[in-house]
Amino acid sequence: MLDFFTIFSKSGLVLWYYAFQDVKGNFTDPVNAFIKSVILQERGGSAAFIHGTVQMKYMQDNEFELIFVVGYQKILTLSYVDKLIDDVHRSFRDRYRQQLLDGTLAMLTADFDFKSTFAHLLKNAEHVTVLPKQMKGFSESKKSQKTIESLKIKKTEPTSKKNDRRNSEIEKPKAAEVIEPPKEEVNPDEIARRIEEFKRKKTPKATKTEKKQKKGKTGKQMRIWDQGGSAKDAAVLDYSNPNDTSSTNGHNGRANGGITEEERGWIQGSQHIQELVVENDSEAETAASPDVAPSNRKKSTGIFNLFSNLVGSKALSKDDLANVLKAMSEHLIGKNVAAEIAEKMCDSVSAKLEGKVLGTFETIASTVKQSLQESLVQILTPKRRVDILRDVLEAQRVSRPYVIAFCGVNGVGKSTNLAKISFWLMKNGFRVLIAACDTFRAGAVEQLRTHEARLNSLYPDGDQPKCRLYEKGYGKDAAHIAMQAINAAKEQGYDIVMIDTAGRMQDNEPLMRSLSKLVTVNSPDLVLFVGEALVGNEAVDQLQKFNQALADHSNMVNPHCIDGIVLTKFDTIDDKVGAAISMTYTTGQPIVFVGTGQSYPDLRSLNPKAVVNALLK
Amino acid sequence: MIFCCDVLKIDMTTFTSYPDLMDLLDDSNIVMILSTIVIILLTTILYVLARGKTERSSVLFVGISGAGKTQLFAQLVSGQTKETVTSLKENEAMYNTSADSSGKTKQLTMVDIPGSSSIRSQIFDNFKSKVRGLLFVVDSGNAQRNIKDVAVFIYQLLTDEIVNKFQPKILIACNKQDLLQAKSKRVIQGLLENELNTVRKTQSARLSHEDDDTSDATASGSTVFLGRKNESFQFQHLNKFDVKFCECSGEVGEENGPIEIDEVKQWIDSL
Numbered sequence: 033m034l035d036f037f038t039i040f041s042k043s044g045l046v047l048w049y050y051a052f053q054d055v056k057g058n059f060t061d062p063v064n065a066f067i068k069s070v071i072l073q074e075r076g077g078s079a080a081f082i083h084g085t086v087q088m089k090y091m092q093d094n095e096f097e098l099i100f101v102v103g104y105q106k107i108l109t110l111s112y113v114d115k116l117i118d119d120v121h122r123s124f125r126d127r128y129r130q131q132l133l134d135g136t137l138a139m140l141t142a143d144f145d146f147k148s149t150f151a152h153l154l155k156n157a158e159h160v161t162v163l164p165k166q167m168k169g170f171s172e173s174k175k176s177q178k179t180i181e182s183l184k185i186k187k188t189e190p191t192s193k194k195n196d197r198r199n200s201e202i203e204k205p206k207a208a209e210v211i212e213p214p215k216e217e218v219n220p221d222e223i224a225r226r227i228e229e230f231k232r233k234k235t236p237k238a239t240k241t242e243k244k245q246k247k248g249k250t251g252k253q254m255r256i257w258d259q260g261g262s263a264k265d266a267a268v269l270d271y272s273n274p275n276d277t278s279s280t281n282g283h284n285g286r287a288n289g290g291i292t293e294e295e296r297g298w299i300q301g302s303q304h305i306q307e308l309v310v311e312n313d314s315e316a317e318t319a320a321s322p323d324v325a326p327s328n329r330k331k332s333t334g335i336f337n338l339f340s341n342l343v344g345s346k347a348l349s350k351d352d353l354a355n356v357l358k359a360m361s362e363h364l365i366g367k368n369v370a371a372e373i374a375e376k377m378c379d380s381v382s383a384k385l386e387g388k389v390l391g392t393f394e395t396i397a398s399t400v401k402q403s404l405q406e407s408l409v410q411i412l413t414p415k416r417r418v419d420i421l422r423d424v425l426e427a428q429r430v431s432r433p434y435v436i437a438f439c440g441v442n443g444v445g446k447s448t449n450l451a452k453i454s455f456w457l458m459k460n461g462f463r464v465l466i467a468a469c470d471t472f473r474a475g476a477v478e479q480l481r482t483h484e485a486r487l488n489s490l491y492p493d494g495d496q497p498k499c500r501l502y503e504k505g506y507g508k509d510a511a512h513i514a515m516q517a518i519n520a521a522k523e524q525g526y527d528i529v530m531i532d533t534a535g536r537m538q539d540n541e542p543l544m545r546s547l548s549k550l551v552t553v554n555s556p557d558l559v560l561f562v563g564e565a566l567v568g569n570e571a572v573d574q575l576q577k578f579n580q581a582l583a584d585h586s587n588m589v590n591p592h593c594i595d596g597i598v599l600t601k602f603d604t605i606d607d608k609v610g611a612a613i614s615m616t617y618t619t620g621q622p623i624v625f626v627g628t629g630q631s632y633p634d635l636r637s638l639n640p641k642a643v644v645n646a647l648l649k
Numbered sequence: 650m651i652f653c654c655d656v657l658k659i660d661m662t663t664f665t666s667y668p669d670l671m672d673l674l675d676d677s678n679i680v681m682i683l684s685t686i687v688i689i690l691l692t693t694i695l696y697v698l699a700r701g702k703t704e705r706s707s708v709l710f711v712g713i714s715g716a717g718k719t720q721l722f723a724q725l726v727s728g729q730t731k732e733t734v735t736s737l738k739e740n741e742a743m744y745n746t747s748a749d750s751s752g753k754t755k756q757l758t759m760v761d762i763p764g765s766s767s768i769r770s771q772i773f774d775n776f777k778s779k780v781r782g783l784l785f786v787v788d789s790g791n792a793q794r795n796i797k798d799v800a801v802f803i804y805q806l807l808t809d810e811i812v813n814k815f816q817p818k819i820l821i822a823c824n825k826q827d828l829l830q831a832k833s834k835r836v837i838q839g840l841l842e843n844e845l846n847t848v849r850k851t852q853s854a855r856l857s858h859e860d861d862d863t864s865d866a867t868a869s870g871s872t873v874f875l876g877r878k879n880e881s882f883q884f885q886h887l888n889k890f891d892v893k894f895c896e897c898s899g900e901v902g903e904e905n906g907p908i909e910i911d912e913v914k915q916w917i918d919s920l
Contacts, residue, residue, distance in 0.1 A: 044719040044736030044763070060734060067735045072767055097738065136742045140727035303854040406771060413767040417798050421851035460854050637855065 369610030412640035414622030442535030467517035538577035548585035714764035
C-alpha cells in the first residue's frame with residue numbers, strides 16, 4: 033500500500049527506489065519538496081511530513097550519509113511503516129556496506145539490486161499483525177497481591193505506624209480543635225465587643241471629611257489642567273512663528289527643513305548598504321565567563337575522545353550528543369534565541385549527527401559545534417534571491433510602481449526604517465511615494481511629513497520632488513488610502529510606494545483582519561515584517577500569528593504572506609543576536625534589512641557568518 | 650649526519666686548537682656534510698613540487714538548483730544515468746582525462762556543489778581554493794524563467810575574491826538540450842549578458858563587505874565592475890576570465906537522442 037520507498041544519498045544520487053506501479057514521476061516531486069522544507073530548513077527533529085496527499089516518513093543514516101524515505105497516502109494509517117524503515121535500513125546497510133564505504137564512484141557504478149529483499153521485508157511487515165493489548169485479569173494485577181493492612185492510609189508520623197490506638201487519639205483532639213472556634217462566637221460579650229470594633233473601623237472616614245472641611249476655610253485653589261484651556265489662553269498657547277511654514281511643525285530656528293551640516297554629509301556616503309558587523313571585541317571579558325562552562329566540558333570530552341579515537345572509530349550515540357547539545361541549547365538561549373527554536377535546532381542537529389562515525393582527532397563537541405554552525409548559517413542565508421533594486425527596475429520596465437508594505441507590532445520602528453529605506457532608494461535614483469496608512473496613532477502623519485521634508489531637502493531635484501507623502505488624515509480606512517496612493521503613483525510616475533501601517537498586537541483580531549484586507553486588496557510586491565532585535569520568545573508568537581492572519585483572512589488560494597523581515601534596533605543588543613535566528617526559523621523568509629540606529633545611513637544588510645560567529649562565541 | 654657526528658666527536662676530544670679544526674674539515678667530513686645538505690634541499694624541493702601539483706586540480710560543477718549538475722556529474726564520471734534528487738552535500742570523484750597528443754592523461758577531481766541557495770555558498774567556500782575549472786550548468790529549458798537567479802550567481806562567482814585570484818577557466822554548459830523548449834547557447838549567452846548588464850549595477854549598489862569606512866576600496870569585489878563601464882556587458886570584455894559556452898544534455902531525451910557531453914569532455918581535457 034506504499035506509494036514509494038527511496039534510498040538516496042545526501043549528495044543527491046538515488047541508490048534504489050520502489051515506486052507503486054513503477055511510475056517514476058511519483059516520487060521525485062514529493063521527495064524534493066520534503067528535502068527543501070525539512071532538511072534545508074533544519075526541521076529534522078520531527079519524523080513525518082505531508083506533501084499534498086502523500087505522507088512521508090523518513091530516517092537518516094549519518095554513518096553512510098543516506099536518507100530513507102517512505103511515502104503513502106495520508107488517509108491510510110499504516111502501523112508497520114516505522115518497523116519497515118528500520119528493517120530496510122539495517123538490511124541495506126549490511127548488504128552494501130562495502131560499496132557505501134568505497135565512495136562516490138562505487139555508489140555510482142554499483143547495482144543495488146534490492147527489489148527482492150525489499151518485497152520480502154514488506155511482506156513480513158504487512159503480515160505482522162499487532163495484537164491489541166490484552167486486558168489483564170484481576171489475579172494478574174498488582175492489587176490482588178496487596179494485603180488489606182497495606183491498603184490503609186496512615187499518617188506520615190513515624191510513631192503512628194506502630195500503634196493504631198495512638199492514631200485514634202491523635203485524630204480526636206484535632207476534631208475537637210475544629211469544633212472549638214465556633215463555640216466561642218456564641219458568647220454574647222464577644223458579639224458586643226466585635227460590633228464595637230466594626231463601628232470603629234467605619235469612623236476613620238468621618239475623621240477624614242472633618243479634616244477636609246477644616247482646610248477648605250483657606251479658599252479653594254483653582255486647578256490648572258495641562259491639556260485643557262479656553263480661548264482666553266490662546267495667546268499663551270500660540271507657538272507658531274509667523275515666518276515658519278507649516279511643514280516645520282513649529283520647530284523654530286532651523287533653516288533648510290531642519291537638516292544640519294552633518295546630516296547633509298549623508299548624501300556623500302556610498303550607495304551600498306554595508307554589511308553588518310557584529311561587535312565582539314568589547315564583550316570579550318564578559319563573554320569569557322559563560323564560555324568557561326562549555327569549554328571545560330569540551331576539554332574533558334576532548335581529551336577522553338582523543339585517546340578513544342586513536343584506538344578505533346567511534347559512532348556517536350544519542351546520549352553522547354545529548355549532553356553537548358543541552359549545553360549548546362542553553363548557550364543559544366542565553367544569546368536571546370527563543371527557547372523552542374533553540375530546542376528544535378538542537379533536535380535537528382542531533383538527527384543529523386546520530387550514528388555518525390567520528391574521524392581521528394575529532395571531538396564530539398567540535399563536531400557538534402561545527403554542525404550547529406553550518407545549520408545556523410544555512411538558516412540565515414536566504415533561500416531565494418533578495419535584490420530589491422533589480423525588482424524595482426523590473427517593475428519600472430512594465431511601468432507600474434513597486435509597492436512595499438510594512439507591518440509589525442507597536443513601537444518596533446516601522447516609520448523610522450521606512451524613512452531609512454526611502455533614503456537608500458532615493459540615493460539609487462528612484463522616486464518614492466510614502467503612503468500614510470497609519471490613520472490611528474497621533475502624530476503618525478506628521479512624523480512622515482517631517483521625514484518627507486528632510487528627504488526632499490537632502491535630494492532636491494528641481495520642481496518634481498523625489499519623495500512625496502500621500503496622506504488622507506486620521507480615522508480613514510487604511511486599505512482605501514493605500515489603493516489611492518498606488519493609483520496616484522502610477523499616474524505621476526513614482527517608482528516605489530512605501531505603505532506605513534499602524535502597529536498592532538498579534539492577537540488583536542479586528543486589526544489583523546484589517547491588515548489582511550490591506551494586503552489582499554492592494555497586492556503589494558513585498559510585505560515586510562518589522563521586528564526588533566530586543567524581542568525574545570515573543571518573536572515566534574508575533575510572526576506565527578501575523579502569518580496566520582494574513583493567510584486566513586485573505587480568502588485567496590495562494591495568500592500573500594510575509595516576504596521578508598526587517599530587524600531593527602540592532603545597535604542595542606551587543607552580541608545577543610538570537611532574535612535573527614528565531615525570526616528566520618519561524619517564517620523561512622530572509623532578513624532583508626537590519627536597522628542599526630535612528631539616522632538615515634544606519635541601514636545594513638545581513639551577514640550570516642558574522643552573526644553566527646557572534647552567536648556561537 | 651649521525652655517523653658524521655660520531656666521527657667528529659672522537660676527534661673533538663683531542664681537539665686543542667683552531668688549526669686542528671680546519672684539518673678535521675678536510676676530506677671525508679666535508680663530503681658527508683655537503684651530501685646531507687644536498688639531500689635536505691632535494692627533499693624540500695620535491696615536497697614543494699608535489700604539493701604544488703595537487704593544489705589546484707578540481708573542476709567544480711556549479712549552478713542553481715535543478716540545473717542538472719548531479720546528473721551531468723554521474724554521466725561524466727561513471728557513464729551511467731542515475732535518478733537524482735536535490736543534493737544536500739557535495740559529490741566528489743576522480744576523473745581521468747582522455748589521452749592528449751603526447752599520450753598523457755591527467756587526473757582531476759570533479760566536485761558537484763549543491764545548488765540550493767542556503768548551502769551553496771558555504772560548500773563552495775570549502776572547495777574554491779582548489780579550483781582549476783568552473784563548470785557552470787544552466788537549465789536551457791527554463792532559461793528565461795530563471796535568468797535573474799542564474800545571473801546573480803554568475804556575478805557572485807565572478808566577483809569572488811579567491812576566484813579572481815586563481816582565475817580558473819569557465820565553461821557555461823547549457824544543459825537539458827534534449828528538451829523541446831531548450832534554447833541554444835547563443836540565445837542564452839545573449840540573455841545572460843543582458844541580465845548581467847543590469848545586475849552589475851544593482852548588486853554593487855547593494856552589498857559592501859567593508860564596515861564603517863565609506864571608502865570604496867573594498868576587498869571582496871563590490872566595486873569590481875565587470876566588463877567595460879560605458880558599454881553593455883559582454884563576456885568577451887572580461888580579460889581575467891576565459892568564458893566559453895557549450896551545449897550538452899545529460900539525459901536521454903524524449904526522441905531518444907544521444908547523450909551529448911563531448912564538448913564538456915573536450916573542455917575538461919583542455920584544462
